[in-house]
Amino acid sequence: MSKLKKLLSKLHISTQNFLGYPVSKDFDIDEVLPFFQYPINNLGDPFVDSTYGVNSNELEREVVSYFASLFNAPEDNWWGYVTNGGSEGNLYSLYLAREKYPEGIVYYSDSTHYSVRKNLHVLNIPNITIKSQPNGEMDYQDLHQTISQHRNVPVIIVANIGTTMTEAVDDVSKIKAVLKNLAVQRSYIHCDGALGGIVNAHTPNAKKFDFSANVDSITLSGHKFIGSPIPSGVVIVKKANRDRIALSISYTGSLDTTITGSRNGHSPIILWNALQQFGEHGLKRRVQHCLNLAEYTLSVLKNNGVEAWKNPYAITVVLPPQPKTIQQRWQLATEESMSHIICMPNVTKEQINDVVNHIVNHGNLTFPEKDTNFTDEFSNTSNIFHV
Ligand SMILES: *Cc1c(COP(=O)(O)O)cnc(C)c1O
Numbered sequence: 518m519s520k521l522k523k524l525l526s527k528l529h530i531s532t533q534n535f536l537g538y539p540v541s542k543d544f545d546i547d548e549v550l551p552f553f554q555y556p557i558n559n560l561g562d563p564f565v566d567s568t569y570g571v572n573s574n575e576l577e578r579e580v581v582s583y584f585a586s587l588f589n590a591p592e593d594n595w596w597g598y599v600t601n602g603g604s605e606g607n608l609y610s611l612y613l614a615r616e617k618y619p620e621g622i623v624y625y626s627d628s629t630h631y632s633v634r635k636n637l638h639v640l641n642i643p644n645i646t647i648k649s650q651p652n653g654e655m656d657y658q659d660l661h662q663t664i665s666q667h668r669n670v671p672v673i674i675v676a677n678i679g680t681t682m683t684e685a686v687d688d689v690s691k692i693k694a695v696l697k698n699l700a701v702q703r704s705y706i707h708c709d710g711a712l713g714g715i716v717n718a719h720t721p722n723a724k725k726f727d728f729s730a731n732v733d734s735i736t737l738s739g740h741k742f743i744g745s746p747i748p749s750g751v752v753i754v755k756k757a758n759r760d761r762i763a764l765s766i767s768y769t770g771s772l773d774t775t776i777t778g779s780r781n782g783h784s785p786i787i788l789w790n791a792l793q794q795f796g797e798h799g800l801k802r803r804v805q806h807c808l809n810l811a812e813y814t815l816s817v818l819k820n821n822g823v824e825a826w827k828n829p830y831a832i833t834v835v836l837p838p839q840p841k842t843i844q845q846r847w848q849l850a851t852e853e854s855m856s857h858i859i860c861m862p863n864v865t866k867e868q869i870n871d872v873v874n875h876i877v878n879h880g881n882l883t884f885p886e887k888d889t890n891f892t893d894e895f896s897n898t899s900n901i902f903h904v
Contacts, residue, residue: 534848535847536847536849536858537849537858537859539859540740540861541741541743541863544743544745544746549783555571556571557571557781557782557783557786558779558780559573559574559599559781559782560572561771561772561773561778562763562771562773562774562775563581563599563785564578565771565772566770566771567769567771568769568770571782573783573785573786573789574785576785577599577782577789579789580599580751580785581597584597584735585753588718588727588735589727589728589729590728591728593756594756594757595756596754596759596774597751597752598752598775598780599750599751599781599784600736600752600776601748601749601750601777601784602711602738603711603737605776606737606750607633607636608632608639609734609736609752610707610754611633611637611707612640612762613705613733613759613761614707614733614734616761618671618673618705620670620671621642621671621673621705622643622645622671622672622673623645623673623674624644624645624647624660624664625644625646625647625677626646626654626655626680626687628649628653628677628680628681628682629646629709630680630709630711633675633709645663647663649680650685652828653677653682653685653828654680654687654688655676655687655688657691657692657694657695660692661695664695664696668700668701671701671703671704672696672701673704673705673707674705674706674707675709676709677713678709678710678717678726678735679711679712679713679714679716679717679831679833682835682850682852683828684712684827684833686828689706689724689730690730692706705734706731706733707732707734707735708726708735710735711741711750712738712741713831714736715737715800715804716807716832717830719801720804724830728753733755734755734758736750736751736753737750739787742803742861742862743788743791743795744863745784747781747787749787759774803862806862807860808830810832810864811832813869815827815834817870818834821876821877822877822882823877823880823882824836824837824882824884832860833857833859833860834857834860835856835857837855837856837883837884838854838855838881838885839856839876839880840879840881843875843880844856846875854885855884858872
């Protein structure tokens with residue numbers, strides 16, 4: 518077999534049993550395949566046409582507009598673009614925050630995605646890590662106490678709309694209450710919604726995190742919930758903040774408002790097509806499927822004696838750290854203290870039954886000893902965390 522054929526069959530097999538990373542696999546690729554014959558490049562700002570004509574800027578603008586309106590962006594004061602993923606969106610948002618408040622300090626919980634710490638290092642912004650609660654949500658008391666020691670310095674917050682391991686949602690209204698209580702005058706709130714952004718926006722009763730709660734930027738990943746086969750993402754920001762960094766480039770005829778100059782023009786087509794195929798109704802149905810399946814997963818795990826729990830409105834089910842064989846077989850992301858199953862749109866009850874069987878027979882049913890309090894606290898999460 519040729520190397521490419523071998524790789525293809527390996528990818529085919531490893532895509533089938535894939536329960537630990539937030540990737541959808543039900544994406545219909547046929548309509549977008551013909552576009553791969555062309556050197557599409559959305560050079561520069563999607564809202565300013567450049568002299569490079571082989572682009573998909575128009576579809577990119579529609580994708581960005583869709584998310585701007587989903588997140589209630591202020592009508593005349595938003596801007597955004599299709600990125601290479603959630604990490605780039607975090608980098609971009611923190612870049613705008615730093616340009617707005619060059620002397621600011623960034624606060625983020627210790628459950629935050631690793632890209633944030635790296636981006637802060639790249640941007641060289643002073644930052645302080647805030648404790649998380651056991652469910653992965655920011656500890657607002659610690660936030661209050663920490664900011665109170667730097668009240669004269671602008672506050673930049675990274676709020677998680679779904680942390681990577683437990684899909685905990687930081688409560689923007691509680692964060693704002695902290696800022697108000699300390700009379701903080703200058704603040705910037707960025708929401709990292711890589712996986713949870715779309716799920717949350719389509720979940721009735723979930724905590725509100727969008728521009729109507731007066732946040733400053735939101736990012737999400739396009740290959741997670743939507744399921745683009747190429748990593749991608751979307752960042753939505755306030756236009757006034759983007760204007761601060763805009764430079765005109767005569768060589769391309771566009772504005773240098775994005776992190777990279779040449780930009781992937783296929784991803785906007787893929788995302789546009791997915792949004793078109795699903796429609797609002799389809800997206801809501803996908804979210805509902807995931808939520809229902811997560812409830813199902815939690816209940817079969819518990820009924821079979823596995824100490825599992827999940828956050829409210831989350832599609833991620835947290836379980837005791839599993840042995841290597843189970844991690845590898847199902848590609849379960851695992852940290853020292855936990856593993857998780859993410860109930861993505863394509864995951865089925867049959868797969869859940871299989872993985873539960875495997876865990877019950879060969880896996881760890883309980884959390885390690887040192888986490889006893891932690892699990893006690895979570896034996897009845899629905900009472901504790903439903904607001
Ligand atoms: C996946 C993820 C990211 C990074 O997104 P990429 O698209 O992989 O760059 C950032 N934040 C959170 C919470 C994530 O889950």
